[in-house]
Amino acid sequence: SAVISQKPSRDICQRGTSLTIQCQVDSQVTMMFWYRQQPGQSLTLIATANQGSEATYESGFVIDKFPISRPNLTFSTLTVSNLSPEDSSIYLCSVPGQGSNGEQFFGPGTRLTVL
Amino acid sequence: GENVEQHPSTLSVQEGDSAVIKCTYSDSASNYFPWYKQELGKRPQLIIDIRSNVGEKKDQRIAVTLNKTAKHFSLHITETQPEDSAVYFCAASIGSSASKIIFGSGTRLSIRP
Numbered sequence A: 001s002a003v004i005s006q007k008p009s010r011d012i013c014q015r016g017t018s019l020t021i022q023c024q025v026d027s028q029v030t031m032m033f034w035y036r037q038q039p040g041q042s043l044t045l046i047a048t049a050n051q052g053s054e055a056t057y058e059s060g061f062v063i064d065k066f067p068i069s070r071p072n073l074t075f076s077t078l079t080v081s082n083l084s085p086e087d088s089s090i091y092l093c094s095v096p097g098q099g100s101n102g103e104q105f106f107g108p109g110t111r112l113t114v115l
Numbered sequence B: 001g002e003n004v005e006q007h008p009s010t011l012s013v014q015e016g017d018s019a020v021i022k023c024t025y026s027d028s029a030s031n032y033f034p035w036y037k038q039e040l041g042k043r044p045q046l047i048i049d050i051r052s053n054v055g056e057k058k059d060q061r062i063a064v065t066l067n068k069t070a071k072h073f074s075l076h077i078t079e080t081q082p083e084d085s086a087v088y089f090c091a092a093s094i095g096s097s098a099s100k101i102i103f104g105s106g107t108r109l110s111i112r113p
Helices: none
Strands: A004-007 A010-013 A019-025 A031-037 A043-050 A068-072 A075-080 A089-096 A104-106 A110-114 B004-007 B010-014 B019-025 B032-038 B045-051 B056-059 B062-067 B072-077 B086-093 B101-103 B107-112
Touching (some): A019 A089, A043 A075, A043 B101, B032 B062, B045 B062
Parallel strands (some): B010 B107
Antiparallel strands (some): B004 B019, B032 B086, B062 B072, B086 B101
C-alpha cells in the first residue's frame, strides 16, 4: 500500500481563522479523498480531490468552507476556513489501492481543536 | 441517499469467544464491502474486504459474509484476543464504481480478559 503522510499532525486554532492540511503520497494516484471524523464518530467523506479539475464535494460540504487544492498526482491540501468549535475533528486523507478493487488507505490524520 | 447501518454500537466479549458485527446497506448497486479497524488515536486500517461476487471470505481469525439479496454483510472474529479491542467500521461502495465508500457508524469492541 501507499505511504501517506499528513501535516500538521495536530493543531489548536482560534475561531475565525483557517487551517490548511497537507497530504502527501509516495506514489501517483488519480483520486485523493478527504474525510472528517468528529469525536467518537464515524468517517464522513468531505470531497474527492481530482488532479487537474475541481474537487467534488459531498452533500453538506461546500468549497467556500473546505477549499481543496490538487496541484499534482502525489499531493493535496484541504483548508478548513472560518473555524468554529464545531470544526474540531480529525481530518484524514485517503487514496485508492494499486488495484481497482476499491480499497482505500488512510493517512495518519490531523487532529484539529478550535477554541 | 445511500446509507450503511451498523450494529451493535458497543460489544464486549470474553477473550477466546467470538464477536459478530452486522451491517446493512441501501444502495443495490454497491459491490465492494471493506471492514476497517481503528485503534485509539490511530488511522483506520483495512482488515478484510469482500466483493459482491463472493458470499464469504476468510483470513485467519476473521471472516466476512455477504448476503446481496438481503443487503446484509457481517464481520466474524473468532478466538478473540486483547489486541482485537478497537472500533470496527463497515463500509460499502457508492454505486458500482467502487471509488467512493460510505462508512457505518462503528462498533466499539472490548475483549474481557
